[in-house]
Amino acid sequence: MKPGMEQTLETTLTVNGTVVTRRIPARQHLVDFLREELGLTGSHAGCEHGVCGACTVRVDGRIVRGCLMLAVQADGRRIDTIEGLSDSGELAELQEAFHRRNALQCGFCTPGMLIAAQDLVANEPGATREKIREHLSGNYCRCTGYQAIVDAIEDVLTARRQKA
Numbered sequence: 001m002k003p004g005m006e007q008t009l010e011t012t013l014t015v016n017g018t019v020v021t022r023r024i025p026a027r028q029h030l031v032d033f034l035r036e037e038l039g040l041t042g043s044h045a046g047c048e049h050g051v052c053g054a055c056t057v058r059v060d061g062r063i064v065r066g067c068l069m070l071a072v073q074a075d076g077r078r079i080d081t082i083e084g085l086s087d088s089g090e091l092a093e094l095q096e097a098f099h100r101r102n103a104l105q106c107g108f109c110t111p112g113m114l115i116a117a118q119d120l121v122a123n124e125p126g127a128t129r130e131k132i133r134e135h136l137s138g139n140y141c142r143c144t145g146y147q148a149i150v151d152a153i154e155d156v157l158t159a160r161r162q163k164a
Contacts (some may be wrong), residue, residue: 013074015040016084024071031055031066034081042082042111046140053139056112057081063119082111091118093159097152105143112139117153125164127157 008023015038024033029048034040034057046054048067055066058080085091094117097103104110113136120127120135127135132153133146141149 009072011072011075014078016081026072028071029067030069030071030074033071040081040083044108053112054109056115063115093156097155101148101152103148103152109141121156129154
């Protein structure tokens with residue numbers, strides 16, 4: 001194939017509730033498509049090997065690494081980014097707790113941390129501090145030392161248990 005003639009595939013996906021149809025290069029990663037084509041720059045391309053968690057998004061309700069998934073693999077799927085989850089209010093408790101506990105500093109890892117934290121809060125309401133740390137083990141933070149992040153998530157879990 002000649003340079004500049006990369007194969008593209010028509011792909012339809014639902015991003016933050018909006019149906020999007022585009023011709024997407026076959027080898028473009030989901031995080032790059034979201035950032036470059038849709039202007040959704042909250043998810044970051046960090047390590048590009050799936051180990052740092054900065055590119056975390058939700059696909060059909062499950063968290064995935066956007067740097068490991070090709071955008072064309074999302075055909076027919078529902079994608080939720082940090083922008084959509086924040087706009088919907090789904091992350092409001094966690095965002096407030098992160099702010100209150102000073103669980104963010106540079107902010108590069110924060111979108112992926114929040115999405116991973118929301119996954120834990122939604123699916124494991126009885127999670128211990130150890131389980132929180134285990135669940136976040138695929139999300140790197142170079143600034144906070146994790147303690148404040150774990151504290152913030154624990155605060156949300158505790159508050160939800162007290163309401164129940």
